[in-house]
Amino acid sequence: MTGERLDIDVLVVGGGLAGLAMTARMAVAGYSALCVEAGQRPTDETAERDKRTTAVLMPGVETLRKTGAWDEIGAGAQPMVGLRILDCGGKTPDAREDVLFDATELGDGPFGWNVENGKGRLALANRIDALRNATLICEASVERSLVRRDGIIATLSTGQTVHARLLVGADGRRSTVREAAGIGHRDWSFGQKIIACRITHSAAHEGISTEMHHVGGPLTFAPLPGNASGVVWMNPDAEAERLIALEDAAFMGALQERSQGTVGTITAVENRATWNSGITVTKALTAPRTALIAEAAHAFPPIGAQGFNTSLRDVETLAAITEESDDPGADAVLSKYARQRMPDILARTAGVDLLNRSVLSSMPFIRDLRRMGLSTLGKTAPLKRFAMRVGMGG
Ligand SMILES: Cc1cc2nc3c(=O)[nH]c(=O)nc-3n(C[C@H](O)[C@H](O)[C@H](O)COP(=O)(O)OP(=O)(O)OC[C@H]3O[C@@H](n4cnc5c(N)ncnc54)[C@H](O)[C@@H]3O)c2cc1C
Structure with missing residues (x-):
């Protein structure tokens, strides 16, 4: 050589x-x-x-198709037919807004596929x-x-x-x-860390990816085949370090509490890893x-x-x-x-x-504005479709 x-x-x-x-x-x-x-x-x-796992949206799937690798990539992947956003930025962590973006509002197929x-x-x-x-x-x-x-x-x-x-x-x-x-x-960074892991759970996700906007950072459950999800959980540095240091059972307990039953009961966790976010x-x-x-x-x-x-x-x-x-x-x-x-x-x-700044913000006014934006999107069909197209890269 x-x-x-x-x-x-x-x-x-x-x-x-x-x-x-x-x-x-x-x-x-x-x-x-x-x-x-x-x-x-x-x-x-x-x-x-x-x-x-990575959620690949349909325009990206098309590019992967053109590489000729999609059939193998897609074989173990999970189609995503919905994206649910929960605003949990109020005084308590309960969801105060819940909007489902349904792929059928844009056409026949899924939004994309979640791949390992x-x-x-x-x-x-x-x-x-x-x-x-x-x-x-x-x-x-x-x-x-x-x-x-x-x-x-x-x-x-x-x-x-x-x-x-x-x-x-x-x-x-x-x-x-x-x-x-x-x-x-x-x-630039936000003083946040990302925890990613894979979980199994009791409730069916029905192909819906759920993003919960909690104070401190979003928590996402991206669907995988079976009752399993890829989790991406962002937290301020100190809280992320505390969570990652926990034993599996205590970590699952903390995640269960934060998830508010979104995926039912969390039964197993594996492949925990952290990244700096910025x-x-x-x-x-x-x-x-x-x-x-x-x-x-x-x-x-x-x-x-x-x-x-x-x-x-x-x-x-x-x-x-x-x-x-x-x-x-x-x-x-x-x-x-x-x-x-x-x-x-x-x-x-x-x-x-x-x-990300609006999710992190300690000012209730900013968080309320974000909630209002989400609520308006959820109630206004043309705006909702427009937001879905922009999110997909259109
Ligand atoms: C927890 C997490 C979840 C995510 N989820 C999503 C998602 O759901 N959807 C989405 O669209 N995106 C997601 N992303 C982002 C996504 O993972 C990245 O955008 C994607 O992996 C592309 O990264 P990349 O190939 O540019 O970089 P990397 O994956 O970092 O690859 C860079 C490669 O370059 C190599 N390299 C570095 N230096 C050299 C060198 N000098 N010579 C040779 N090789 C070198 C490294 O070894 C590495 O393999 C997520 C990111 C994180 C951290």
Whole structure:
């Protein structure tokens, strides 16, 4: 491998869900694509360990379909036919507003599917292996890169040299591609942590994802096959640390109390993990021969299933623009990508920021305003449909 030269069209750095989807989508678009991932190769064993779930909305499912990996990803996924939002921001934690957004109000199919991240990454890696013009190299990174007029030259930690016409940074919130390209970013946090886990419970969820807006942070139950749900629970730092330190039984008790019976009785919990919550947004999406996608460009707290769905819009937009060009890294391609994606990224960032601040706010007036907004949406059918379309990425 050392000294080997690889001539390709697109080099994707980072093989999370977004980077793998980008690699497969570019290969399907007809470009040769290589993904370099610092971590372990996705396997059945890594899939078993990473049971975090992601709600993928229908436009994102369409992009995954285009990669050719959807059949495998969708096989173990749960369709989501409703989104229920409970406002619990009053003096007591009881729900004071309860609005169901029903997918049938928009059309026949579901809003989307809740997929396990580990299985999703494995399916995308399998798809890359099956495509003759796509490659995944794991436990590797880019050590040096040089940007030239017609492309980039990257030296990998494996000793291989890659000549590519386009470099895509999909290497997450702390993106080294973004840094090496000299692109600045803004970062802010809310002093919150995210706890994610998987539970089983007595009540049927009926394919409905429930988001409870409690003072201190939202609590979401995303449906999984059977009487199981993926839980995403946000709390102020100190409370999150207290909760994560609890034994399983005490943790389940705290979650049971907070859930107010939304999923009946919680019978088991597994795969508890925590993340810091905050917002990162890039100051630019491109530099010469370079494009940023997904969390390298935008990361937000998991409210309203916006993170990966926004990432899949990056993937689809970049792939669709390159399909119209002979050179995937041409200036015209990159500026069109930035023009098409930046307004949506900034709008989603502002929307999630505002919603999270209103949930966190200690001022009853702000929380009452949010409740009124939700109540109006629930009672006004055209507004409700509009909000559903915006949430889906329309
Ligand atoms: C608890 C939680 C729940 C969420 N739920 C949802 C949801 O329901 N719906 C939704 O739309 N979004 C959700 N999100 C957001 C979603 O998970 C992310 O947007 C999505 O995973 C895409 O992330 P990514 O691929 O950009 O980054 P990551 O998953 O962080 O992947 C980046 C990859 O780059 C690799 N890497 C880093 N540096 C290098 C380097 N120098 N060289 C090579 N490789 C490198 C890393 O190893 C990693 O594999 C959630 C997030 C969290 C934390």
